[in-house]
Amino acid sequence: MSPVPDxxxxxxxxxxxxxxxxxxxxxxxCHLEHERFPGxxxxxxxxxxxxxxxxxxxxxxxxxDGLRVLLFVQTETAKDGSMSEWQSVYLIDRHNxxxxxxxxxxxxxxxxxxxxxxxxxDGELVIDVDPKTGQETLRFLAFDCLVACGQNVMSKSLDxxxxxxxxxxxxxxxxMRRDHPESAASHPFEIxxxxxxxxxxxxxxxxxxxxxxxxGNDGLIYTCVNAxxxxxxxxxxxxxxxxxxxxxxxxxxLRFPPCGHxxxxxxxxxxxxxxxxxxxxxxxxxxxxxxxDEMYVTDEEWExxxxxxxxxxxxxxxxxxxxxxxxxxxxRFRGDKPHGNxxxxxxxxxxxxxxxxxxxxxxxxxxxxxxxxKSRLGQPPSSASxxxxxxxxxxxxxxxxxxxxxxxxxxxxxxxPLAASPWSKVSGPREIAGMQR
Numbered sequence: 332m333s334p335v336p337d338x339x340x341x342x343x344x345x346x347x348x349x350x351x352x353x354x355x356x357x358x359x360x361c362h363l364e365h366e367r368f369p370g371x372x373x374x375x376x377x378x379x380x381x382x383x384x385x386x387x388x389x390x391x392x393x394x395x396d397g398l399r400v401l402l403f404v405q406t407e408t409a410k411d412g413s414m415s416e417w418q419s420v421y422l423i424d425r426h427n428x429x430x431x432x433x434x435x436x437x438x439x440x441x442x443x444x445x446x447x448x449x450x451x452x453d454g455e456l457v458i459d460v461d462p463k464t465g466q467e468t469l470r471f472l473a474f475d476c477l478v479a480c481g482q483n484v485m486s487k488s489l490d491x492x493x494x495x496x497x498x499x500x501x502x503x504x505x506x507m508r509r510d511h512p513e514s515a516a517s518h519p520f521e522i523x524x525x526x527x528x529x530x531x532x533x534x535x536x537x538x539x540x541x542x543x544x545x546x547g548n549d550g551l552i553y554t555c556v557n558a559x560x561x562x563x564x565x566x567x568x569x570x571x572x573x574x575x576x577x578x579x580x581x582x583x584x585l586r587f588p589p590c591g592h593x594x595x596x597x598x599x600x601x602x603x604x605x606x607x608x609x610x611x612x613x614x615x616x617x618x619x620x621x622x623x624d625e626m627y628v629t630d631e632e633w634e635x636x637x638x639x640x641x642x643x644x645x646x647x648x649x650x651x652x653x654x655x656x657x658x659x660x661x662x663r664f665r666g667d668k669p670h671g672n673x674x675x676x677x678x679x680x681x682x683x684x685x686x687x688x689x690x691x692x693x694x695x696x697x698x699x700x701x702x703x704x705k706s707r708l709g710q711p712p713s714s715a716s717x718x719x720x721x722x723x724x725x726x727x728x729x730x731x732x733x734x735x736x737x738x739x740x741x742x743x744x745x746x747x748p749l750a751a752s753p754w755s756k757v758s759g760p761r762e763i764a765g766m767q768r
Contacts, residue, residue, distance in 0.1 A: 420432040
């Protein structure tokens with residue numbers, strides 16, 4: 332798993348006048364009636380979505396293992412007729428906090444001596460590690476555009492937004508870096524545009540794009556070409572992972588067993604129950620969580636947790652379903668996320684784990700998806716028919732083909748609410764044996 336980069340830049344003071352103005356301005360640029368994080372969020376990929384890939388045009392790219400952020404370029408022009416311009420550049424994370432970046436300048440696509448207008452670009456910060464030298468490079472991988480030079484493009488199709496991203500945002504920036512390489516020394520990170528492929532070219536993503544990465548991969552992202560950019564959960568953006576690698580973010584709550592000599596008190600030296608709480612909505616102090624399941628931790632892992640001295644309780648933790656134990660297992664803490672996944676998202680991800688699509692199924696469906704795409708364009712299908720790409724149906728013991736395929740096997744879930752417990756972190760000291768609870 333790739334290291335999670337620290338966000339660069341100078342934090343804009345929360346609840347300050349500057350932050351309030353920036354949030355209002357971003358909401359205005361995005362034509363939104365709220366001031367929440369304007370980025371879109373994908374839904375998990377399931378068997379049903381294979382039909383979507385056949386019936387609609389999708390683009391696919393690898394999903395980088397990094398930090399999701401928006402890059403906001405805010406440009407002001409003097410009103411005295413002098414044509415003086417100045418830019419401020421910010422990163423907006425999923426907490427909807429703003430960090431001002433120093434050293435960047437983004438030129439206008441028509442006149443590089445002028446500053447580019449207000450622009451909001453969607454992307455991910457990753458740490459690339461050179462396989463030969465081990466040198467680490469912080470990079471911003473841009474993949475979509477909300478606002479380009481003051482123009483809201485969220486209602487446009489993905490191909491149009493991607494064109495603005497490359498031609499209005501990236502091309503002038505790349506030309507400036509090429510013509511003035513000394514300017515790169517002041518940039519907090521490098522910027523690249525993520526390569527996109529047609530949905531039926533997923534074999535190239537697996538065979539070429541992912542092996543060439545210098546950072547971790549977290550699956551695939553399919554985005555509907557003809558859909559607008561939609562803030563919040565967007566069912567037109569599909570996040571694919573192998574079923575065994577699907578993960579969920581919960582809030583971790585430690586529950587300690589009672590002391591043997593006094594059962595009204597928790598035994599803070601014992602190994603606790605690692606309760607997973609699911610987010611049910613709300614924000615900040617009004618956030619509501621409910622008990623959902625528990626995470627399995629071995630005795631050795633618990634000793635390592637204690638030895639680390641890290642805060643464990645009351646943190647957002649990413650877990651995956653381990654079929655070996657039939658339990659949830661920890662992957663990492665998610666300090667970049669203000670909340671765990673919402674209950675509705677959790678239910679969808681669990682369904683995806685049970686009803687997931689393996690890599691081979693995606694590859695085998697590529698010809699059918701390609702032929703459907705060409706059919707929509709009025710082009711003839713490829714010479715290799717989709718039927719030739721599918722394995723022949725098995726015959727019964729009598730030699731006859733079955734009338735219909737057997738129903739797919741269903742995975743069994745192991746999840747549900749935990750019983751209420753009086754032994755929580757509020758019933759004991761905040762620190763015990765040198766460890767923060």
